[in-house]
Amino acid sequence: MIIYGSSVSPFVRKVIAFAAEKDLQIKVKSIGLGSADPDFRSASPIGKMPALRDGDFTLADSSAIVAYMDALKPEPALIPAEARGRGKAIWWDEFADTVLMGAGLKIFFNRVMCPKFLGRPGDMAAADHAAQHELPPLLDYLEGSLPDSGWLVEDRLTLADIAVASGFPNLRYAGCPVDARRHPKVAAFVDKMLSRPSFARSVEREAKLFAA
Ligand SMILES: N[C@@H](CCC(=O)N[C@@H](CS)C(=O)NCC(=O)O)C(=O)O
Numbered sequence: 001m002i003i004y005g006s007s008v009s010p011f012v013r014k015v016i017a018f019a020a021e022k023d024l025q026i027k028v029k030s031i032g033l034g035s036a037d038p039d040f041r042s043a044s045p046i047g048k049m050p051a052l053r054d055g056d057f058t059l060a061d062s063s064a065i066v067a068y069m070d071a072l073k074p075e076p077a078l079i080p081a082e083a084r085g086r087g088k089a090i091w092w093d094e095f096a097d098t099v100l101m102g103a104g105l106k107i108f109f110n111r112v113m114c115p116k117f118l119g120r121p122g123d124m125a126a127a128d129h130a131a132q133h134e135l136p137p138l139l140d141y142l143e144g145s146l147p148d149s150g151w152l153v154e155d156r157l158t159l160a161d162i163a164v165a166s167g168f169p170n171l172r173y174a175g176c177p178v179d180a181r182r183h184p185k186v187a188a189f190v191d192k193m194l195s196r197p198s199f200a201r202s203v204e205r206e207a208k209l210f211a212a
Contacts (some may be wrong), residue, residue: 001019001024001025001026001027001052001053001054002026002027002028002029002052002053002054003015003016003019003026003027003028003029003050003051003052003065004028004029004031004035004037004039004040004043004044004049004050004051004052004053005028005029005030005031005049005050005051006030006031006032006049007028007202007205007206008170008206008209009049009050010101010104010105010166010167010169010170011048011049011050011061011062011097011101011166012028012049012050012062013166013169013199013202014062014066014096014162014163014166015050015052015062015065015066015069016028016198016202017162017165017166017196017198017199017202018065018066018069018070018078018159018162018198019069020197020198020201021076021078021157021162021196021198022069022070022073022075022076022078023073024069024072024073031049033049034047035047035049039053042058043058043059043060044058044060045060046060048060048061050062050065051065052065052068054068054072062097063093063094063097066078066079066093066159066162067079070159076157078157078158078159078162079158079159080153080154080158082154085153085154085158088152088153088160089152089153089158089159089160090159091160092152092153092159092160092161092163092164093159093160093163095164096163096164096166096167097163099138100138100142100164100167101166101167102134103130103134103135103138104130104135104167104168104170104171104174105167105170106126106127106130106134107127107130107131107135107170107171107174107176108170108171108173108174109122109127110122110123110124110126110127111124111127111174111175112170112173112174112210116210127174131176135171135176136182139178139182139183139186140183142164142183142185142186142189143182143183143184143185143186146185146186146189150185150188150189150192152164161189161193162193162198164189165189165190165193165194165199166199168190168193168194169194169199169203169206173206173207173210178190
Protein backbone atom coordinates (compact mmCIF):
# COMPACT_ATOMS: atom_id res chain seq x y z
CA MET A 1 0.00 0.00 0.00
CA ILE A 2 1.43 3.35 -1.04
CA ILE A 3 0.74 6.67 0.69
CA TYR A 4 1.66 9.75 -1.35
CA GLY A 5 2.69 12.77 0.70
CA SER A 6 5.06 14.13 3.28
CA SER A 7 4.69 13.57 7.02
CA VAL A 8 5.24 17.31 7.50
CA SER A 9 1.58 17.57 6.51
CA PRO A 10 -0.58 16.85 9.57
CA PHE A 11 -3.04 14.99 7.34
CA VAL A 12 -0.30 12.68 6.09
CA ARG A 13 1.11 12.32 9.62
CA LYS A 14 -2.35 11.21 10.78
CA VAL A 15 -2.53 8.47 8.13
CA ILE A 16 1.03 7.27 8.85
CA ALA A 17 0.33 7.10 12.60
CA PHE A 18 -3.01 5.36 12.06
CA ALA A 19 -1.38 2.72 9.85
CA ALA A 20 1.40 2.21 12.41
CA GLU A 21 -1.08 1.75 15.26
CA LYS A 22 -2.82 -0.89 13.14
CA ASP A 23 0.47 -2.48 12.17
CA LEU A 24 -0.46 -2.02 8.51
CA GLN A 25 2.49 -2.00 6.16
CA ILE A 26 2.62 1.14 4.03
CA LYS A 27 5.24 2.70 1.80
CA VAL A 28 5.34 6.50 1.87
CA LYS A 29 6.13 7.96 -1.53
CA SER A 30 7.45 11.40 -0.78
CA ILE A 31 5.93 14.20 -2.85
CA GLY A 32 5.88 17.98 -2.44
CA LEU A 33 2.93 20.35 -2.14
CA GLY A 34 0.88 20.47 -5.33
CA SER A 35 3.10 17.80 -6.95
CA ALA A 36 2.49 17.02 -10.63
CA ASP A 37 3.58 13.40 -10.15
CA PRO A 38 1.13 11.51 -12.42
CA ASP A 39 0.76 8.54 -10.04
CA PHE A 40 -0.11 10.93 -7.19
CA ARG A 41 -2.44 12.97 -9.39
CA SER A 42 -4.35 9.91 -10.52
CA ALA A 43 -4.90 8.97 -6.85
CA SER A 44 -5.75 12.49 -5.65
CA PRO A 45 -8.34 14.19 -7.88
CA ILE A 46 -7.87 17.59 -6.20
CA GLY A 47 -4.10 17.32 -5.86
CA LYS A 48 -3.98 17.30 -2.06
CA MET A 49 -1.94 14.96 0.09
CA PRO A 50 -2.35 12.32 1.38
CA ALA A 51 -3.51 9.91 -1.31
CA LEU A 52 -3.41 6.12 -1.27
CA ARG A 53 -2.82 3.42 -3.85
CA ASP A 54 -3.57 -0.19 -2.94
CA GLY A 55 -3.19 -2.30 -6.08
CA ASP A 56 -5.70 -0.94 -8.57
CA PHE A 57 -7.57 1.01 -5.84
CA THR A 58 -6.92 4.69 -5.17
CA LEU A 59 -8.30 7.03 -2.54
CA ALA A 60 -7.70 10.61 -1.40
CA ASP A 61 -8.35 12.47 1.88
CA SER A 62 -6.96 11.43 5.24
CA SER A 63 -10.38 10.65 6.74
CA ALA A 64 -11.38 8.45 3.80
CA ILE A 65 -8.02 6.69 3.95
CA VAL A 66 -8.20 5.89 7.67
CA ALA A 67 -11.78 4.60 7.23
CA TYR A 68 -10.49 2.31 4.46
CA MET A 69 -7.62 1.11 6.62
CA ASP A 70 -9.90 0.45 9.59
CA ALA A 71 -12.21 -1.69 7.45
CA LEU A 72 -9.27 -3.48 5.84
CA LYS A 73 -7.75 -4.45 9.19
CA PRO A 74 -10.43 -4.28 11.88
CA GLU A 75 -8.11 -4.96 14.84
CA PRO A 76 -7.25 -2.96 16.80
CA ALA A 77 -10.51 -1.10 16.17
CA LEU A 78 -9.57 2.57 16.10
CA ILE A 79 -12.98 3.77 14.90
CA PRO A 80 -15.51 2.75 17.57
CA ALA A 81 -18.53 0.65 16.58
CA GLU A 82 -20.84 1.83 19.36
CA ALA A 83 -23.04 4.72 18.20
CA ARG A 84 -21.93 7.47 20.59
CA GLY A 85 -18.27 6.53 20.48
CA ARG A 86 -18.33 6.39 16.71
CA GLY A 87 -20.09 9.74 16.42
CA LYS A 88 -17.63 11.39 18.80
CA ALA A 89 -14.57 9.91 17.07
CA ILE A 90 -15.78 11.28 13.72
CA TRP A 91 -16.48 14.65 15.38
CA TRP A 92 -12.92 14.89 16.76
CA ASP A 93 -11.49 13.89 13.39
CA GLU A 94 -13.51 16.64 11.72
CA PHE A 95 -12.63 19.18 14.44
CA ALA A 96 -8.95 18.34 14.03
CA ASP A 97 -8.94 18.44 10.22
CA THR A 98 -10.90 21.61 9.65
CA VAL A 99 -10.85 23.77 12.77
CA LEU A 100 -7.69 22.93 14.71
CA MET A 101 -5.46 22.37 11.69
CA GLY A 102 -7.10 25.34 10.00
CA ALA A 103 -5.71 27.63 12.69
CA GLY A 104 -2.50 25.60 13.13
CA LEU A 105 -1.60 25.57 9.46
CA LYS A 106 -2.13 29.33 9.20
CA ILE A 107 0.62 29.68 11.82
CA PHE A 108 2.92 26.98 10.42
CA PHE A 109 2.51 27.94 6.76
CA ASN A 110 3.22 31.64 7.26
CA ARG A 111 5.95 31.35 9.90
CA VAL A 112 7.79 28.30 8.55
CA MET A 113 6.78 27.00 5.13
CA CYS A 114 6.82 30.33 3.30
CA PRO A 115 10.19 31.67 4.47
CA LYS A 116 11.98 28.34 4.81
CA PHE A 117 10.71 26.27 1.90
CA LEU A 118 8.79 28.47 -0.52
CA GLY A 119 11.29 31.33 -0.70
CA ARG A 120 8.81 34.09 0.11
CA PRO A 121 7.72 35.92 3.25
CA GLY A 122 4.68 34.61 5.04
CA ASP A 123 1.76 36.68 6.24
CA MET A 124 3.01 37.18 9.80
CA ALA A 125 -0.04 39.23 10.82
CA ALA A 126 -2.32 36.32 9.87
CA ALA A 127 -0.05 33.88 11.73
CA ASP A 128 0.07 36.05 14.85
CA HIS A 129 -3.69 36.57 14.79
CA ALA A 130 -4.24 32.80 14.57
CA ALA A 131 -1.74 32.16 17.39
CA GLN A 132 -3.20 34.80 19.70
CA HIS A 133 -6.92 34.70 18.94
CA GLU A 134 -7.94 31.61 16.94
CA LEU A 135 -5.95 28.82 18.55
CA PRO A 136 -6.38 29.55 22.31
CA PRO A 137 -10.18 29.06 22.41
CA LEU A 138 -9.79 25.78 20.52
CA LEU A 139 -7.25 24.59 23.10
CA ASP A 140 -9.61 25.78 25.88
CA TYR A 141 -12.31 23.59 24.34
CA LEU A 142 -9.95 20.63 24.10
CA GLU A 143 -8.74 21.18 27.67
CA GLY A 144 -12.33 21.14 28.93
CA SER A 145 -13.21 18.04 26.89
CA LEU A 146 -10.30 15.74 27.73
CA PRO A 147 -11.48 13.07 30.18
CA ASP A 148 -9.29 12.14 33.16
CA SER A 149 -8.32 8.95 31.32
CA GLY A 150 -6.42 11.16 28.84
CA TRP A 151 -8.23 9.55 25.87
CA LEU A 152 -10.85 11.51 23.98
CA VAL A 153 -13.28 8.66 23.33
CA GLU A 154 -14.06 5.35 25.06
CA ASP A 155 -11.10 5.78 27.48
CA ARG A 156 -8.77 4.14 24.97
CA LEU A 157 -6.78 5.04 21.87
CA THR A 158 -9.00 5.86 18.89
CA LEU A 159 -8.90 7.85 15.68
CA ALA A 160 -9.97 10.86 17.78
CA ASP A 161 -6.64 10.97 19.63
CA ILE A 162 -4.59 10.33 16.52
CA ALA A 163 -6.37 13.02 14.49
CA VAL A 164 -6.19 15.67 17.22
CA ALA A 165 -2.52 14.99 18.00
CA SER A 166 -1.47 15.14 14.35
CA GLY A 167 -1.31 18.92 14.02
CA PHE A 168 0.71 19.63 17.17
CA PRO A 169 4.18 18.95 15.73
CA ASN A 170 3.55 21.75 13.21
CA LEU A 171 2.72 24.12 16.06
CA ARG A 172 5.98 23.19 17.77
CA TYR A 173 7.95 23.79 14.56
CA ALA A 174 6.29 27.20 14.31
CA GLY A 175 7.37 28.17 17.82
CA CYS A 176 3.89 27.75 19.25
CA PRO A 177 4.04 24.90 21.78
CA VAL A 178 1.15 24.19 24.15
CA ASP A 179 1.38 26.30 27.30
CA ALA A 180 1.17 23.69 30.07
CA ARG A 181 0.15 26.35 32.60
CA ARG A 182 -3.00 27.29 30.67
CA HIS A 183 -3.65 23.88 29.06
CA PRO A 184 -2.12 21.20 31.31
CA LYS A 185 -4.32 18.35 30.08
CA VAL A 186 -3.69 19.21 26.45
CA ALA A 187 0.07 19.45 27.06
CA ALA A 188 0.12 16.02 28.73
CA PHE A 189 -2.05 14.55 25.97
CA VAL A 190 0.21 15.90 23.23
CA ASP A 191 3.38 14.67 24.96
CA LYS A 192 1.87 11.24 25.46
CA MET A 193 0.65 10.94 21.86
CA LEU A 194 3.79 12.25 20.18
CA SER A 195 5.93 9.85 22.25
CA ARG A 196 4.12 6.86 20.80
CA PRO A 197 6.29 5.11 18.20
CA SER A 198 3.55 5.71 15.60
CA PHE A 199 4.28 9.46 15.81
CA ALA A 200 7.78 9.56 17.25
CA ARG A 201 9.44 8.10 14.16
CA SER A 202 8.21 10.81 11.79
CA VAL A 203 8.50 13.59 14.36
CA GLU A 204 12.14 12.72 14.99
CA ARG A 205 12.89 12.81 11.27
CA GLU A 206 11.05 16.09 10.72
CA ALA A 207 12.62 17.82 13.74
CA LYS A 208 15.95 17.85 11.88
CA LEU A 209 14.30 19.72 9.00
CA PHE A 210 12.99 22.41 11.32
CA ALA A 211 15.99 22.81 13.60
CA ALA A 212 16.88 26.51 13.68
N1 LIG B 1 -9.10 17.23 3.97
C1 LIG B 1 -7.85 16.82 3.39
C2 LIG B 1 -6.85 17.98 3.47
C3 LIG B 1 -5.55 17.66 2.75
C4 LIG B 1 -4.71 18.92 2.57
O1 LIG B 1 -5.20 20.06 2.68
N2 LIG B 1 -3.42 18.71 2.26
C5 LIG B 1 -2.53 19.83 1.99
C6 LIG B 1 -1.18 19.65 2.69
S1 LIG B 1 -1.30 19.93 4.43
C7 LIG B 1 -2.22 19.87 0.50
O2 LIG B 1 -1.92 18.87 -0.11
N3 LIG B 1 -2.28 21.07 -0.11
C8 LIG B 1 -1.90 21.25 -1.48
C9 LIG B 1 -2.81 22.15 -2.21
O3 LIG B 1 -3.78 22.67 -1.61
O4 LIG B 1 -2.56 22.32 -3.41
C10 LIG B 1 -7.36 15.56 4.13
O5 LIG B 1 -7.80 15.31 5.24
O6 LIG B 1 -6.57 14.80 3.53
